[in-house]
Amino acid sequence: METLTFLQTSWFALIGALLAGYALLDGFDLGAGSLLPFLAADDEEKLVVFNSIWPFWDGNEVWLVTGGAALFAAFPHAYATVFSGFYLAFMLVLFALIFRAVSMEFWYYDEKRRGLWSAAFVAGSLLPSLLYGVALGNVMVGIPLAESMEFTGNFFTLLRPYPLAIGLLGLFAILLQGVTYIAMKTDGAVQNRARSIFGRVWGLFIAAMALSFAATIVYMPESLSNPLVWISAAVSIAAWLLCRLFASGGKTGLSFAMSSLALLGLWGIVGATQFPNLVRATGNASLNITLYNASSSEKTLWVMLYIALIGMPIVIFYTFYVYRIFRGKVMITK
Amino acid sequence: MDVVLLSRIQFAVAAGFHFIFPPLTLGITLVILVIETLFLKSGEEIYKTISAFLIKILGLIFALGVATGIVLEFSFGTNWAQYSRLVGDIFGAPLAAEGILAFFLESVFLGVLLFGRNRVSRRMYWVSAFLVFLGSHLSGFWIIIANSWMQTPAGFAIEGGRAVLTDFNAAVFNPSTVIRFLHTMLAGWITGTLFLAGIAAWYLLNKRHEAMPKIIMKISLIIFIFSALAQFASGHSSSVQVAKTQPEKMAAFEALWKTTEGAPLSLFGIPVESERKTYLEVSIPKLLSLLVHFDPNAKIMGLDEFGPDERPPVLLPFMSYHVMIALGSLFALLAVLSAFMLIRQTAYASKWFLVSMIAAISLPHLANEFGWISAEVGRQPWAVYRVLKTADAVSVVVPAWQVLFSLIMFSMIYLLLFTVFVAILLKIVKKGPGAKAGGY
Numbered sequence: 001m002e003t004l005t006f007l008q009t010s011w012f013a014l015i016g017a018l019l020a021g022y023a024l025l026d027g028f029d030l031g032a033g034s035l036l037p038f039l040a041a042d043d044e045e046k047l048v049v050f051n052s053i054w055p056f057w058d059g060n061e062v063w064l065v066t067g068g069a070a071l072f073a074a075f076p077h078a079y080a081t082v083f084s085g086f087y088l089a090f091m092l093v094l095f096a097l098i099f100r101a102v103s104m105e106f107w108y109y110d111e112k113r114r115g116l117w118s119a120a121f122v123a124g125s126l127l128p129s130l131l132y133g134v135a136l137g138n139v140m141v142g143i144p145l146a147e148s149m150e151f152t153g154n155f156f157t158l159l160r161p162y163p164l165a166i167g168l169l170g171l172f173a174i175l176l177q178g179v180t181y182i183a184m185k186t187d188g189a190v191q192n193r194a195r196s197i198f199g200r201v202w203g204l205f206i207a208a209m210a211l212s213f214a215a216t217i218v219y220m221p222e223s224l225s226n227p228l229v230w231i232s233a234a235v236s237i238a239a240w241l242l243c244r245l246f247a248s249g250g251k252t253g254l255s256f257a258m259s260s261l262a263l264l265g266l267w268g269i270v271g272a273t274q275f276p277n278l279v280r281a282t283g284n285a286s287l288n289i290t291l292y293n294a295s296s297s298e299k300t301l302w303v304m305l306y307i308a309l310i311g312m313p314i315v316i317f318y319t320f321y322v323y324r325i326f327r328g329k330v331m332i333t334k
Numbered sequence: 335m336d337v338v339l340l341s342r343i344q345f346a347v348a349a350g351f352h353f354i355f356p357p358l359t360l361g362i363t364l365v366i367l368v369i370e371t372l373f374l375k376s377g378e379e380i381y382k383t384i385s386a387f388l389i390k391i392l393g394l395i396f397a398l399g400v401a402t403g404i405v406l407e408f409s410f411g412t413n414w415a416q417y418s419r420l421v422g423d424i425f426g427a428p429l430a431a432e433g434i435l436a437f438f439l440e441s442v443f444l445g446v447l448l449f450g451r452n453r454v455s456r457r458m459y460w461v462s463a464f465l466v467f468l469g470s471h472l473s474g475f476w477i478i479i480a481n482s483w484m485q486t487p488a489g490f491a492i493e494g495g496r497a498v499l500t501d502f503n504a505a506v507f508n509p510s511t512v513i514r515f516l517h518t519m520l521a522g523w524i525t526g527t528l529f530l531a532g533i534a535a536w537y538l539l540n541k542r543h544e545a546m547p548k549i550i551m552k553i554s555l556i557i558f559i560f561s562a563l564a565q566f567a568s569g570h571s572s573s574v575q576v577a578k579t580q581p582e583k584m585a586a587f588e589a590l591w592k593t594t595e596g597a598p599l600s601l602f603g604i605p606v607e608s609e610r611k612t613y614l615e616v617s618i619p620k621l622l623s624l625l626v627h628f629d630p631n632a633k634i635m636g637l638d639e640f641g642p643d644e645r646p647p648v649l650l651p652f653m654s655y656h657v658m659i660a661l662g663s664l665f666a667l668l669a670v671l672s673a674f675m676l677i678r679q680t681a682y683a684s685k686w687f688l689v690s691m692i693a694a695i696s697l698p699h700l701a702n703e704f705g706w707i708s709a710e711v712g713r714q715p716w717a718v719y720r721v722l723k724t725a726d727a728v729s730v731v732v733p734a735w736q737v738l739f740s741l742i743m744f745s746m747i748y749l750l751l752f753t754v755f756v757a758i759l760l761k762i763v764k765k766g767p768g769a770k771a772g773g774y
Binding site for chain 1 (some may be wrong): 386393394396397398400401402403404409411412413415416418419422423424425426427429430431432433434435437438439441442444445446448449450453454498499500502520605606617712729730731732736739740743747751753757760761
């Protein structure tokens with residue numbers, strides 16, 4: 001393999017890993033936030049949910065920041081096309097993430113308007129959870145692109161059946177992360193609520209997966225000839241089954257781990273379907289944005305690879321360490 | 335409306351609002367580190383109480399910094415897609431490095447600072463405070479690298495219309511990186527310490543928590559005195575660097591219309607670009623030449639050396655640069671005064687001093703914003719100096735109405751955020767140190 005190809009492939013994998021890390025980690029706090037109305041009945045219970053994610057959400061969101069910046073650095077054309085092309089959709093995500101970031105603090109201190117801030121937190125969690133999948137579905141099934149790599153569709157181009165199906169699948173995968181996480185990290189009334197809605201979320205996940213499968217048969221059947229897609233799907237479904245098994249056995253940690261594995265399986269499907277494309281072009285494969293025609297120079301990819309290979313193991317090490325510090329059930333100190 | 339102008343206004347709003355928070359973080363994490371060090375050494379409870387109070391404030395500030403920072407990172411893709419395509423080979427790398435080497439560090443260990451006091455050893459808690467301090471400063475380092483590369487690009491070649499990296503070290507340590515990094519870190523320390531000194535002054539005026547505000551005041555003032563005096567030297571070298579590497583920017587700062595031997599330093603004036611004339615000008619003869627070249631008769635390039643499509647606007651950079659310097663000078667005076675008050679031990683009791691410390695809280699923010707405006711507007715018409723024009727950097731597929739819509743939304747959201755932020759901050763301050771927080 002040529003050096004440049006090796007670097008481009010490595011960066012495809014690394015960005016995939018960063019975004020998968022984001023999906024797993026921020027997935028559980030976005031999921032918990034989206035399900036807040038079902039998990040907590042009063043302020044005290046909301047505080048339990050908030051406390052379960054408070055020490056982590058900042059660090060979790062950095063996976064998105066770093067993944068986005070890595071996409072910018074390694075494949076600037078893909079970054080430019082997608083973010084300018086999906087302008088209004090990404091603005092909605094940004095507005096939502098702004099409120100998500102501040103509304104826990106605001107809720108805690110601004111006692112008179114707690115209803116408003118918890119609603120902002122729910123909306124700020126729910127909207128990105130749905131729109132990430134919609135965006136992903138679009139770059140997978142293809143968007144209208146010009147020779148200049150610019151997006152030529154409009155806002156409604158983004159709302160086609162296939163992306164919407166992937167959007168729902170992403171949303172329910174994130175909700176499953178959230179509900180299994182809360183079952184693991186809390187006890188008492190909040191845990192009971194998480195357990196009682198678990199079954200429904202679990203069922204919706206597989207329903208969304210079936211829907212996405214149907215959409216794939218209709219809109220991108222060629223991806224079904226890839227054995228890696230089937231293997232990833234099998235991993236995801238097996239993990240999904242085990243998730244239920246562990247949950248009903250009271251093994252909440254393993255149930256969360258299986259939800260995470262199910263989500264990783266979905267990422268496997270995305271990676272296998274996309275490689276070597278980053279953004280497909282509707283109707284004309286020669287206009288696809290790939291890791292070959294969108295990448296930075298060999299030098300930049302090398303420098304970045306060094307930084308990532310030195311930096312990321314350290315990040316993962318101390319992230320593990322800090323999660324261990326806060327292991328166990330959430331306790332409220334008042 | 336013009337999409338370039340709208341995109342510029344939106345970026346200015348997003349960056350200007352974001353820039354309220356990181357400088358505070360820089361100064362406050364430094365003060366927290368000092369207080370945690372004192373706690374580690376002495377074990378006295380009072381340091382723990384103070385630190386817990388400051389960390390609560392930091393948590394709020396940090397949440398706003400994160401919320402508004404994400405917007406900026408994605409702005410390059412959403413609003414400046416051509417910029418991303420043409421210089422992404424170089425510009426994306428420091429942003430990614432910032433995430434991997436700095437932002438993770440400060441965010442993950444901030445969780446320990448906020449919630450882990452009873453879960454880790456005293457030493458480990460100190461290490462966490464140190465890592466949050468280190469992470470926030472490293473974060474600033476990579477962001478300054480990215481912005482400095484736009485001011486004084488280096489380590490690249492143009493291939494097929496795109497800037498391609500040829501020398502990473504040269505790009506990172508481009509001619510303005512180190513000077514601008516020091517300048518910005520000192521600005522952050524001034525901002526954070528005057529903020530905390532102002533809060534302490536309020537307690538002292540209202541005779542609350544006697545011992546604690548004295549400690550906060552003392553530590554903050556000592557760091558402030560050092561920073562404000564060092565900023566004088568740093569500001570000077572920053573100006574010299576601008577004069578040497580971006581002469582048209584310095585000419586705009588000083589409204590120097592014509593190339594002059596023995597150029598004067600302008601203190602006040604109202605530059606009118608259409609007439610190429612400065613009204614009500616007050617200046618000191620030959621001082622600009624002396625400051626820049628250490629020679630009172632040295633030649634300084636004027637705006638007439640540059641074509642109409644290659645020179646920056648004059649009024650805004652001139653005004654903001656001068657306001658920044660006026661504020662910087664005020665801080666230096668305040669530093670001397672503070673040193674005097676500390677030595678005479680009247681800093682904690684003198685009513686007029688405490689009132690002026692409260693009044694000073696917002697001034698560093700003004701200096702920061704004006705400094706940033708002069709640096710960015712002074713670089714126009716370029717996005718990357720002499721490499722890429724701002725007008726050619728904007729996204730081509732985003733229509734003006736969409737930018738207008740998002741600009742209106744950002745403005746309203748940020749106004750709301752700022753109002754609630756100030757209200758909550760006042761609430762935390764009124765409750766004061768020692769108030770319990772929920773958590774693990």
